Amino acid sequence: MAFSDETKQTALRSAGYQCECTRKCSHHPGRRCNADLTRTAWHAHHRTAVAAGGSDALSNCEALCVRCHQNTRTFGR
Numbered sequence: 001m002a003f004s005d006e007t008k009q010t011a012l013r014s015a016g017y018q019c020e021c022t023r024k025c026s027h028h029p030g031r032r033c034n035a036d037l038t039r040t041a042w043h044a045h046h047r048t049a050v051a052a053g054g055s056d057a058l059s060n061c062e063a064l065c066v067r068c069h070q071n072t073r074t075f076g077r
Contacts, residue, residue, distance in 0.1 A: 003056050008044040011061040012037060021068035028068075035065035043069040 003011070019033035019042065027033070045064045048054030064072065 003044045003061050007056065007058050007061055008063075010058055011044055012042070012063045014058075015063040018063075019065040019068055020062045021064050021072070023068070023072065025068055025071050033065060033068050035067070037063060037065060041066045045069055045072060 015037070017037045019035040019037060021028070021033040022031070024030060025033065043064050043066060045062050046054045046056075047060050047062055050056070054060045
């Protein structure tokens with residue numbers, strides 16, 4: 001399953017067009033990333049994976065810069 005375009009755009013607006021990642025990453029240790037998503041590519045990420053019971057609802061969608069999304073996919077939630 002995947003997020004609808006409407007859900008992705010609503011998530012992006014709700015995030016203030018900034019990366020929502022608060023995981024410990026090397027480029028923003030211990031704080032929210034806040035990368036400007038109007039200037040860089042971004043991905044809609046499932047907070048809880050569909051395989052783990054997550055849905056494609058807006059409440060399960062977060063806007064992440066590509067770098068954070070790659071870290072999330074590599075190192076997990």
